[in-house]
Amino acid sequence: DAKTTQPTSMDCAEGRAANLPCNHSTISGNEYVYWYRQIHSQGPQYIIHGLKNNETNEMASLIITEDRKSSTLILPHATLRDTAVYYCIVRAFTNTGNQFYFGTGTSLTVIP
Amino acid sequence: DADVTQTPRNRITKTGKRIMLECSQTKGHDRMYWYRQDPGLGLRLIYYSFDVKDINKGEISDGYSVSRQAQAKFSLSLESAIPNQTALYFCATSDRGKVSTDTQYFGPGTRLTVL
Numbered sequence: 562d563a564k565t566t567q568p569t570s571m572d573c574a575e576g577r578a579a580n581l582p583c584n585h586s587t588i589s590g591n592e593y594v595y596w597y598r599q600i601h602s603q604g605p606q607y608i609i610h611g612l613k614n615n616e617t618n619e620m621a622s623l624i625i626t627e628d629r630k631s632s633t634l635i636l637p638h639a640t641l642r643d644t645a646v647y648y649c650i651v652r653a654f655t656n657t658g659n660q661f662y663f664g665t666g667t668s669l670t671v672i673p
Numbered sequence: 674d675a676d677v678t679q680t681p682r683n684r685i686t687k688t689g690k691r692i693m694l695e696c697s698q699t700k701g702h703d704r705m706y707w708y709r710q711d712p713g714l715g716l717r718l719i720y721y722s723f724d725v726k727d728i729n730k731g732e733i734s735d736g737y738s739v740s741r742q743a744q745a746k747f748s749l750s751l752e753s754a755i756p757n758q759t760a761l762y763f764c765a766t767s768d769r770g771k772v773s774t775d776t777q778y779f780g781p782g783t784r785l786t787v788l
Contacts, residue, residue, distance in 0.1 A: 595776070604677070604763050604779030605716070648715070661765075661777055663708075663715035 565649045570668040573643075579636040581667050583649030586630040592653045594625060595661070596634045598645040605648065605663070608634065639671045676700045677780035679764050685786045692751040694783050696764030705747035706765040706777065707731075707739060709758075716763065722747055754787040761785075 566584040573579040585594065595610040609616055609623045611632075616623045622635040636643055648666040677698045686692050696705065704723050708716040708731075718731030720739040728739060736758060740748045751758055761784050765777040 602761060602782065602784075604765075604781050607776050607778060610776065661716070661718075663710075665713070665715055 565651055565664060567647075567649050567664070567667045569665070570670070572670050572672055573636075573639045575641060575671050575673050576638055579634075579639040579643065579669060579671070581634040581636075581647050581649075581669065582631065583633070584631045585649070585651045588629050588651050589653065592651045594623065594629075594632050595650040595652065596621070596623065597648045597650065597661075597663070598643075599648070599666070600642075600645040608647075639669075641671050641673065643669065644671045645669060677764060677766055677778055679762075679780040679783050681783060682781065683784045685788065686754055687788050688753075688755055690754050690787075692754050692785065694749045694751075694762055694764075694785070696747045696749070696780060698745050698764075698766045698780075700766055700768070700778065701744075702766035702768045702778075703744065704767045704775075705741065706767075707737075707747065707749045708763045708765065708779075709733070709760040710763065710782075711760050719749065719762075751785075751787075754785075756787045759785060759787045 593610050593612050596608040597605040599605045609621050611623045625632045646666040646668050648663050650661050680695045706721040707719040710716045717733050719737050721729050722741045725741050738750045761782050763782050764780040767775045767777045
């Protein structure tokens with residue numbers, strides 16, 4: 562699975578959009594981009610995933626560049642409850658192994 | 674996710690003791706996983722199971738064993754606990770039927786302390 566690079570930490574004002582970047586320059590054609598978050602030692606929570614098209618759900622939007630070497634997770638209106646560590650993961654689905662490699666992620670702090 | 678439960682939620686034990694952590698899920702998923710998380714680090718896979726008769730080692734299986742008693746239950750055992758197994762343990766599940774992806778859903782975690 563491709564390696565990802567994320568900033569260690571970010572701040573965002575409450576009510577503003579939080580844009581979390583992720584670089585994955587070695588991504589392969591069959592690898593998906595996943596985003597999870599972890600709120601203070603709780604179980605990681607699935608947010609969104611995509612292959613090459615931009616995706617949106619009730620939680621967030623995922624913007625993947627045309628060359629797929631980077632992506633951005635957008636929380637459109639950040640709230641204090643969005644303070645968490647956000648993990649960007651790229652991986653391919655196989656029938657032989659499906660580990661999610663969680664790195665150290667980006668610690669997002671939403672400021673009142 | 675309330676569909677994935679872990680027991681106990683917290684456990685303090687002594688070096689050399691046998692410990693079992695249990696995971697149950699009501700999501701109807703085929704696949705189950707055990708991860709551990711150490712302070713300031715990401716999650717690392719211990720074992721995973723694709724169905725009841727399938728057990729696979731993950732990245733850090735030494736010192737651990739697992740049992741898949743039923744589709745909905747996956748237990749992690751520490752045969753002789755040691756202090757460096759002090760960590761946060763997470764169970765996760767995913768659905769084999771989702772062939773285009775393999776989104777994993779995590780339980781609330783078990784905080785284990787080995788003295």
